[in-house]
Structure formats: structure tokens, C-alpha cells
């Protein structure tokens with residue numbers, strides 16, 4: 001190959017790689033923005049549902065209306081914020097690892113706090129009901145829901161101790177990371193299934209599908225948005241072409257595949273829901 005043709009070959013391949021990277025980057029951004037739009041639409045719809053069709057909001061002064069905070073806060077906390085917190089390693093793959101870890105833990109803590117207020121609202125609405133309190137934890141939704149919040153709390157604590165403070169050794173972190181990822185995704189999946197169960201339970205109780213046509217439509221659109229949001233989050237997490245090369249100097253960056261193969265992660269890409 002002449003010097004001229006090898007130079008043009010290098011130029012072509014650099015351009016091709018660059019264009020390919022740009023397209024992948026753009027693809028990831030489009031899906032992340034789409035997930036935000038759909039997630040926000042689900043919040044608007046559950047807000048309209050609880051605010052207009054289910055009677056509005058109150059705190060302990062009106063236990064029936066206090067209940068309406070439960071679906072809204074659970075969706076904000078355990079679906080929207082949780083879903084976004086497991087995306088941060090993808091969205092900020094070029095930001096220093098420690099900062100992303102802190103963001104991940106902070107968003108999850110916020111999600112857990114908002115979810116806990118949502119739980120308090122539903123327990124209050126049962127315990128303070130007039131003329132007499134309603135029994136707690138009767139339905140499948142309530143059992144699964146309590147399980148999710150307990151698992152979430154444990155997962156947060158184990159993650160914090162292992163990856164942030166006091167922070168385990170590199171070997172121990174690598175050993176625990178696949179378990180952390182597994183439970184992170186499982187909790188999200190269970191939360192999505194449980195929101196759909198709770199939605200059907202409340203919509204049936206309110207006769208949403210037989211009173212006004214619009215009531216049923218609001219409920220259905222909310223449910224579809226939750227499903228689409230979950231599909232997008234899982235897609236962004238699992239699509240390999242959205243994984244990007246780790247930033248320089250991130251010494252504790254371990255991929256799921258490398259952990260399994262026992263390899264050094266020097267040439268690894270940003271992993272699926274990182275530590």
C-alpha cells in the first residue's frame with residue numbers, strides 16, 4: 001500500500017469509528033430522553049388520577065384522601081427515581097466514578113425516603129379510617145410491596161457499606177457486585193409489577209372502568225407509561241452498544257463479564273448498572 005493510500009485508509013477508518021461512536025452516543029441519548037418523557041407522563045397521569053378522579057390529596061386530617069398520596073409518591077420514588085438512579089452509570093460514564101457512585105446512592109436514598117412517606121400514607125389511611133380502622137396487609141399487592149421496600153432498604157445499606165463507606169476491599173467488591181446488580185434489577189422489576197397490581201386494585205375499587213370513560217383511559221395510559229418506562233430502562237441497561245469505554249484513571253471499575261471471567265478490566269467498557 002502506498003503512503004498516500006494508507007493515509008486515506010487511516011482517515012476513513014477514523015471517520016467511520018467516530019461516526020459509529022457518535023451514532024451510538026446519540027442513540028443512547030434519544031432512549032434516555034424518551035424514558036424521561038414517558039416517566040414524567042406517568043407521573044402527570046397518576047397525579048391527574050389521584051388529584052381529580054380519586055378526590056384529591058390530604059394528610060392525616062382525611063385518611064381517604066391521604067391514601068391518594070400513596071400511588072403518587074410510590075410512582076415518583078420507587079419507579080421514576082429508582083429507574084433513573086440505576087441509569088446513572090450509563091448517562092454519566094465519562095464523569096469521575098466516585099461522583100457517579102454518590103449520585104447513585106443519593107438518588108436511591110431520595111427514592112427510599114419518598115417511598116417510605118408513600119407507605120406511611122397508606123398505613124395511616126387504614127389505621128385512621130372511620131368509624132373503625134381497616135385491616136393492614138391483606139392483599140398480594142401489600143405483601144409484595146412491603147417485601148420490595150425491605151429489600152430496597154437492605155440493598156441500599158449493603159451497597160453503601162460495600163462501595164462507599166467504609167468500602168470493602170477490591171476483591172470483596174468484585175465478588176459482591178454481580179449480586180448487587182441482580183437485586184437492583186429484580187427490585188425494579190418487582191416494583192413495576194406491584195404498581196400494576198396496585199393500579200388494578202384501586203381502579204376496581206373506584207369503579208374506574210365503569211363510571212366515566214375518561215377515568216378508565218387515565219388509568220390505562222398510566223399503566224402503559226409504567227410498562228414503557230420499564231422497558232426503556234431495561235433496554236438502556238442491557239444494550240451493549242450503549243456501554244462506553246471507561247474514563248481514564250478509574251481504578252476500581254469492574255465489569256460483570258470480567259468478574260465472571262476473573263479478568264483484569266483494563267480494556268473493559270462501562271458495565272451494566274455498575275457498582
Ligand code: HEM
Pocket residue numbers: 070071072074075078079119122123126135136137138139140141142143144145146148149191192194195196198199200201202
Ligand atoms: C412500588 C410501589 C408500591 C409499593 C411498594 C406499595 C406498597 C403497598 C403496601 C405495603 C400496602 C399495604 C398497606 C397496609 O396494609 O396498610 C399498599 C396498599 C395499597 N396500595 Fe400500594 N404500593 C405501591 C404502589 C401502588 C400504586 C401505584 C397503587 C395504585 C395506583 C397502589 C394501590 C394500593 C392500594 C389500593 C392499597 C390498599 C389495599 C391493599 O392493602 O392492598 N399501590 N401498598
